[in-house]
Amino acid sequence: MIFLIQLQNPKNILDNEDKELLQTPCPPLSDFTTQDPWRILRIQGEIVEGFDALSKIGPAATIFGSARFGVDNPYYQATIDIAQHLSAAGMTVISGGGPGIMEAANQGAFQLHGNSVGCSIQLPHEQAPNPYQTIALKFRYFFVRKLMFIKYSIAFIIMPGGVGTMDELFEALTLVQTDKIDHFPIVLYGTSYWKGLISWMEDQMLAAGCIIPEDLTLLQLVDEPGEAARIIIDNSRKHGFLKNQEQGDTNLH
Numbered sequence: 001m002i003f004l005i006q007l008q009n010p011k012n013i014l015d016n017e018d019k020e021l022l023q024t025p026c027p028p029l030s031d032f033t034t035q036d037p038w039r040i041l042r043i044q045g046e047i048v049e050g051f052d053a054l055s056k057i058g059p060a061a062t063i064f065g066s067a068r069f070g071v072d073n074p075y076y077q078a079t080i081d082i083a084q085h086l087s088a089a090g091m092t093v094i095s096g097g098g099p100g101i102m103e104a105a106n107q108g109a110f111q112l113h114g115n116s117v118g119c120s121i122q123l124p125h126e127q128a129p130n131p132y133q134t135i136a137l138k139f140r141y142f143f144v145r146k147l148m149f150i151k152y153s154i155a156f157i158i159m160p161g162g163v164g165t166m167d168e169l170f171e172a173l174t175l176v177q178t179d180k181i182d183h184f185p186i187v188l189y190g191t192s193y194w195k196g197l198i199s200w201m202e203d204q205m206l207a208a209g210c211i212i213p214e215d216l217t218l219l220q221l222v223d224e225p226g227e228a229a230r231i232i233i234d235n236s237r238k239h240g241f242l243k244n245q246e247q248g249d250t251n252l253h
Helices: 019-021 036-055 073-088 103-110 140-153 164-176 193-207 223-237
Strands: 003-006 061-064 094-096 116-121 135-139 156-158 188-190 219-222
Touching: 019 188, 036 135, 061 073, 061 103, 061 164, 073 094, 073 188, 073 223, 103 116, 116 140, 116 219, 135 140, 140 156, 140 164, 156 164, 164 188, 188 193, 188 223, 193 219, 219 223
Parallel strands: 003 135, 061 094, 061 156, 094 116, 116 135, 156 188, 188 219
Antiparallel strands: none
């Protein structure tokens, strides 16, 4: 069964909701539906719809990464492989619902008839949601969308990506580091892509005393799809989110 939930703009236009919400001071507008009290109700509606749709998806991992990689990109293919391993083990796969790595994540789960969740974002230059979703949510507000990723995931895989991927990586890392969420795995896929960032964190942040050595252990670098999935599956079994030796996942190793 496919659930498609798209929270409609009452004016049926593509507003930049985040920009208008965060604009200070708010311009004087006569239309109540563009003022902050009304926005609170729309934000509340997005949260309620998201919680309602995702509350029963079971253990889930979110895969982040670039929207710009095509099907021939090695990272796209690796993402499909990772998602298939996770799905075969009984986990839900969550993505940002768009193209590129997001599409690959949903495709891998969808091909194995698993739960494939997409949380897409409404943008001025809109990207079409990918067709591999069993639950498709669409949000106006980035912070509500990120809330869904964090609240319903017990692991995060970060594929190579751009500014948005960095935002999602450091959001998860900050929440784990500050114990705002449990110490769920944060897996960085592609050593060659991420090693410069890790070296900078060691040479600059750690050396300056802005972080401690234990903070760097919260990130795990891998180069094989099976290894990325195995870290998450093993951790999920260890903490009781998945039953031991869930039938099916070994067929993909």
